[in-house]
Amino acid sequence: MAKKTAAEPTAESAAEPTGQVLIGRRVLRLRTERGLTQRALAEPDYTAAYISTLEAGRVKPSPTALSYLADRLGVDVEQLTTDRPAHLATELRMRLADARRTLCTGEPQQEAVRDAAAQYARLADEARRYALVAEQAAALTGLAECHTEAGELTDAIAGFTQAEELLADAPLPQRVPALRGRAVAHLLAGDLRYSCYLLESTIDQLNASGLHDPDALLLLYSAVIAPYMDLGAHSRAAQAAELALALAPQVADPALVARLHRGVARTLLAEGRAAEADASLAKAQELYQQLMIRPELAHCHWMRGYLRGQEGDLVQAERELRTAREILAHRRAALYTRQIDVELADVLRRLGRPEEAAALLADLLDDLHPGHGAVHAGAAHRLLGRIAEERADLPAAERHYRAALDLLQEAGAAADVADLCRMLGDLLRRTGRIEDALDVYRSGLGHQATPGTTTLGPAPAGPPL
Incomplete structure (x- = not known):
């Protein structure tokens, strides 16, 4: 193969000066850290002059060159082009799952919320630095949930709103956890009608667009029960409760399945099977988000208890309400x-x-x-x-x-x-x-x-x- 020599900047590279300059700086830094000369890095496929030009940011490396240099420097191509450590997105999702587990199962509750909030804040900052939008939004949503648990409703609303803005171009089901969280925070703050409007309009958007996502719809239908009840719309609350309970069997037990996927992801990652680990971990993260289902199903028992009380079946009403209370008390x-x-x-x-x-x-x-x-x-x-x-x-x-x-x-x-x-x-x-x-x-x-x-x-x- 003939050695590549330095080339003049093309029109395409001139259109993207920032990207190629940053890549050049990374190549220079990594080469220096490894004690390599430009010639040692370049040979046998490239020339020292080409490496010099690339490090100066005057040429945009081709995909072939990026692959070659990443291999010679012992890094992933993604890390070379974005300065993002290999498998960072996977690792962040793993840590997001850990933060979710801390919030959902940690004891006592005050320490769990504080510890989870600290984890989410670090993850949000790290995801922002590396432009991992989905992971940043998930971390901000988790942090806002911590604020909700702690009763810091203004901070919670701001966090959920920021997460929604980050996901503005994502499909609606991906925005539902943050939107639902914001609606709940408004409800707890006493803004009943706005909370109801947020949830109802999102349900209509999902159904009108054909996005019949069971997880998203379960979150929304179960969340809208409370504002319906507070507004006196009892028949509508009963309908939402029945729909939520009908959707629930379509969603697997989140705690058990998420634990399984997290274990599988760790094994696959240890074996170097990053893509499979990422897919397994994405499922685990999705299921950890669905841990909200348990307290939301408690709202359905709550609603049933109310209805049994209205019907005069007070013994069954007490039983339903105590079931709801037990679910929520376990979550503190x-x-x-x-x-x-x-x-x-x-x-x-x-x-x-x-x-x-x-x-x-x-x-x-x-x-x-x-x-x-x-x-x-x-x-x-x-x-x-x-x-x-x-x-x-x-x-x-x-x-x-x-x-x-x-x-x-x-x-x-x-x-x-x-x-x-x-x-x-x-x-x-x-x-x-x-x-x-x-x-x-x-x-x-x-x-x-x-x-x-x-x-x-x-x-x-x-x-x-």
Whole structure:
């Protein structure tokens, strides 16, 4: 083979000066680190002059030259062209899976969230440095989930939004975890209708485009139950719960399958079978993301418990709610567990166990407040008011009803506000405060009549099951 000599820059190389200059610098650095002369690196296929020109950034190496130089320097072609270490994407996915496991299974919860957040932050920075967009978005989504778990909802929304922006050109199912996370953070912050809008519009986009991805749809349908419930759209929440449960069998047990794929990936990587390891690890990472399914299925049990309570089957309602609570308590999802406790307390009161219900509600009020579970804090005060009223402690009942009104009005839960105004008005009327009662009744009617506050748009279409 004739040796290649230095060449003048072509029009193509002149159009990409930054890339070829960086490649030249990498070749120079790697050659120097290995103690090679330009001639030693070049021969037998190239000349020292060619290496000199390449290192100066005045020529763009061909794919053949890149392969030759990478082999001589003992690096991967990708590392030579991008300065990205060999198999970095695979290793980052492995570490993302580890961070997910830390968040989902670490104990105690506070340490798990803190440790997982630190892991995700490092991974996001490393992925950004090497322009690994998908991995950076996954790390930012994980970090935002840590903020959600910790109740840092502003930071969570910002993180999910940044992840969505990074994936703007990716297929919609890939953006669903970040979008769902943002919707949940808005819900927990008390922005019920916007949360509902995000989830419903995404469901419609998936179904309209024919992207019937079971994992993505399960995340969305199960997530939309909570805002439906808080907005009083109970029939729509029940429909979403049934759809989520119908989709669940199409998704394998994420913890077991992810552990299998991670083990396989490590074995394949150790054997040098990087492509197969990457494919196995990609599946593991996908399944670790689906670990959110367990708490989301808890929302379905939560919804079923509510419906059984409405039907008067209080024993079955308690069973469903305790099942949901057990799933979430295992995940140490304290904010969600507290919300289920409110529903459970209502069932206990109706079962004739008011003392147990009051104790449960009193324990959770410190963790629920405006911007952090405001709707359920309002529901807790409402229940405490009913219990106090049943005990004939009318001043305590009024205090709880008014505290509930303040919380629910701020959260925009109009249907609950209207019903609570009726309850407070009835209480005031029984105590002879007729004018005060009329004012409260008028306020409730105003909330009920406000256009758009108690109704939603058309329900999103269901997936083909």
